[in-house]
Amino acid sequence: MCAESNTIVPSCLENISDGLQDLIQKLKYKDRFKSSQVVALDTLKLVRELVGKKTKWESTKDLLDKLRTLGRVLLEAQPSETHTANVIRRILKLMKEEYQTIQKGTKPDEMETFSLHSLSQPEVVEEYKMGIPAGIIINQIQDLIDEINDSTANIAQQAFEHIHAGEIIMTLGYSKTVLAFLMKASKKRHFQVMVAECAPTYQGQEMAAKLAEANIETTLMTDSAIFAMMSRVNKVIIGTHTVLADGGLKALNGAHTLAMAAKFHSVPVIVCAALHKLSPDYPCYYNHDSFNKCVSPMDIMSEGQHARMNGVQVYNPVFDYVPPDLVQLYINQKEGIAPFYVYRYLTELYHQEDYLL
Amino acid sequence: MLFARNPFFLFAILNIFSLFRPDFRGLECARVFSNQGISCSYQLLSAMTFAIKECSLVLVSVEGIFSNGAVLGNVGTSMICLVAKMYNVPIMVCCESFKFIDRVQIDAFVYNELGDSDEVSRLPDGRFGPLYKWKDIDALRILNLKYDITPPELIDVIVTESGMIPCTSIPVILRLQTSIERFD
Numbered sequence: 156m157c158a159e160s161n162t163i164v165p166s167c168l169e170n171i172s173d174g175l176q177d178l179i180q181k182l183k184y185k186d187r188f189k190s191s192q193v194v195a196l197d198t199l200k201l202v203r204e205l206v207g208k209k210t211k212w213e214s215t216k217d218l219l220d221k222l223r224t225l226g227r228v229l230l231e232a233q234p235s236e237t238h239t240a241n242v243i244r245r246i247l248k249l250m251k252e253e254y255q256t257i258q259k260g261t262k263p264d265e266m267e268t269f270s271l272h273s274l275s276q277p278e279v280v281e282e283y284k285m286g287i288p289a290g291i292i293i294n295q296i297q298d299l300i301d302e303i304n305d306s307t308a309n310i311a312q313q314a315f316e317h318i319h320a321g322e323i324i325m326t327l328g329y330s331k332t333v334l335a336f337l338m339k340a341s342k343k344r345h346f347q348v349m350v351a352e353c354a355p356t357y358q359g360q361e362m363a364a365k366l367a368e369a370n371i372e373t374t375l376m377t378d379s380a381i382f383a384m385m386s387r388v389n390k391v392i393i394g395t396h397t398v399l400a401d402g403g404l405k406a407l408n409g410a411h412t413l414a415m416a417a418k419f420h421s422v423p424v425i426v427c428a429a430l431h432k433l434s435p436d437y438p439c440y441y442n443h444d445s446f447n448k449c450v451s452p453m454d455i456m457s458e459g460q461h462a463r464m465n466g467v468q469v470y471n472p473v474f475d476y477v478p479p480d481l482v483q484l485y486i487n488q489k490e491g492i493a494p495f496y497v498y499r500y501l502t503e504l505y506h507q508e509d510y511l512l
Numbered sequence: 513m514l515f516a517r518n519p520f521f522l523f524a525i526l527n528i529f530s531l532f533r534p535d536f537r538g539l540e541c542a543r544v545f546s547n548q549g550i551s552c553s554y555q556l557l558s559a560m561t562f563a564i565k566e567c568s569l570v571l572v573s574v575e576g577i578f579s580n581g582a583v584l585g586n587v588g589t590s591m592i593c594l595v596a597k598m599y600n601v602p603i604m605v606c607c608e609s610f611k612f613i614d615r616v617q618i619d620a621f622v623y624n625e626l627g628d629s630d631e632v633s634r635l636p637d638g639r640f641g642p643l644y645k646w647k648d649i650d651a652l653r654i655l656n657l658k659y660d661i662t663p664p665e666l667i668d669v670i671v672t673e674s675g676m677i678p679c680t681s682i683p684v685i686l687r688l689q690t691s692i693e694r695f696d
Contacts, residue, residue: 349655354556357635361642367652375643376655377632378558379588383620383660409558412591415598447562455556457637460539465546468553472562 162232167221170208174201175228182233190331191238191396195303195431198229198239202246203296206289215254215283218292222247226512235448235474237397237434240512241505242299244435248506249295253287302488306429307335309488314340317425317486322389325381325422327351328407329358330394332427336486337392338369347372349388351381353409355454355471378409382416391417391424395477398426398433400501402479402494405438405446408472414481423483430487435501435510438476447474536636537586557588560595570596570603574662577607579686580616581664581679587657593666605670612686620660627656 162179164172178197205225209218222243229239310332318324318340326333326348337348348366352359352375363375376384391413397405404410404426417424438446452469461467479494492500542554555563570592574585583589583605596603617623632654633643646652664679674685 352632354558355636357641360633363652364642364646364649367646367649370651372651372653374653374655375632376657377587378556379586379591380655380657380660382590382594383587383657384655386619387621408562411561412558412595415594416591419594456539456554460543464543464552465549466551467542467546468551470553470555470559470562472555472559475558475561 165224167224171201171204174204179232182236191432192303194236195238195242196300198242199296199300203293206292209289213286215285215287219247219283223512238431241431241434244505244509245299246296247509250292251506253291254283257287303431306488307332310427310486311335311339313486318344318346320344322346323387325349325388325391327393327409327413328353329362333392333394334365336427337366337371341371349374349376349384351376351378353407354378381413385416385420385422388422391422393426395426395428396474398428398485400435400437402497403438404477405474406477408475411475411477414477418481424481425484426482427486433500435505447472564595564599564601567601570601573606575659576611576613577682578613578615578617579683581682582617583662583667584659585662587660590660590662593662597666602668605667607670607672609672609674609685612682614686617661625658627658629654629656632656
């Protein structure tokens with residue numbers, strides 16, 4: 156039976172209620188260092204379970220609706236964790252393409268040709284009445300799981316194109332992708348890394364320790380020294396939490412200041428982000444719930460210190476919005492793209508109907 | 513380091529940024545101002561873009577100003593000035609004229625001071641984080657920079673005892689000071 160704190164599961168998702176409750180609990184109370192890859196994979200496993208339990212005669216529309224509801228429930232549980240919804244959107248798109256293929260016997264590429272001419276045509280609303288065999292969808296989900304599993308390695312593969320011998324590279328906080336990227340580059344080239352420690356989480360310390368253990372010359376510095384050291388740096392390589400639809404970033408707190416300092420010194424900023432981090436959301440307000448979250452200020456001011464003050468407001472936000480004009484390049488598992496090309500990936504990966512779940 | 517939101521003399525709302533990890537001098541600043549009855553908010557330097565939108569003036573105190581207009585401040589001063597400049601918030605530097613330096617410097621490397629590395633490798637509560645054995649790792653170095661240089665283009669005005677002047681007027685004041693000394 157469900158515990159009291161558990162979320163009420165919509166009736167259509169009752170057959171996966173245990174797994175769903177588990178994931179919701181993880182999303183709500185998870186440690187904020189946990190990687191987004193795990194979140195995406197857990198969601199996909201849940202989707203696989205849902206599809207596996209589908210009845211033979213269920214229409215595609217019902218299944219699509221179920222998936223949408225699942226996406227909504229997960230987003231509600233943790234609005235800032237958009238990876239859950241992103242992978243569900245991708246599955247929705249893949250299912251719709253599969254449906255078209257089965258129904259019309261055409262390849263999705265052929266019908267997807269979009270031109271000004273097709274804009275003037277009345278839009279055909281697809282009703283998705285027929286069913287699709289569960290096996291096909293599960294194969295697609297498995298492919299996506301594999302893609303996400305390999306994404307870090309595939310991004311790291313491109314390291315040699317971007318890092319030269321003798322360069323000084325700056326990074327911020329801890330990112331698994333950036334760590335793999337730099338480790339890969341160090342196999343062939345010798346370079347230096349500067350890590351900003353990223354108070355108050357001090358993730359940079361962990362990053363610096365791991366880089367140095369891999370025998371990369373590493374310098375750890377305080378966040379306040381970023382501007383002073385930037386004049387020596389050749390490239391800034393950072394990870395991110397989400398890539399937004401306008402090509403901007405929702406990244407770790409402090410990334411905006413870092414990117415501005417890089418812009419001031421004309422240093423290119425490269426962002427390593429796997430495709431499941433691409434979100435069709437636009438930034439609305441920098442302090443809005445769906446964009447940022449403020450966590451306990453205990454990390455920056457202890458209770459004892461606060462007691463000596465007279466009603467000081469203490470803020471400890473987690474994310475920062477980095478506008479697209481401060482970023483030079485996104486590296487995903489396929490290629491490097493400029494921020495202005497992000498929209499193309501959005502239309503390729505997600506169906507327009509699913510931007511709002 | 514103060515961020516005045518309402519620059520009226522009675523109701524100043526300050527956003528205070530703690531710049532100086534490891535010593536967090538902003539904390540002391542917040543304590544003094546809040547106990548004077550001024551409402552304050554406090555955040556770390558990395559959260560600056562979160563708060564700068566509510567600021568209408570940036571007030572900075574510095575260690576010295578070189579005769580090329582570059583400002584020598586505690587490390588992090590340049591980042592505050594940069595972000596404020598990008599958000600079009602005026603930056604005011606408060607500095608007595610005895611802090612004007614008759615030398616030029618354009619980067620933070622030639623003359624600077626390094627603090628104790630262990631101040632950075634420890635977390636603020638004095639414990640060691642992931643770097644408890646950093647001295648054993650050969651490839652790892654820790655940089656605890658004390659000062660940095662803010663380029664003159666990021667500073668709007670300098671407030672001294674002889675009035676408000678732009679950065680470009682520092683050599684003029686220096687020359688006047690030396691000529692007065694010569695006449696004495």
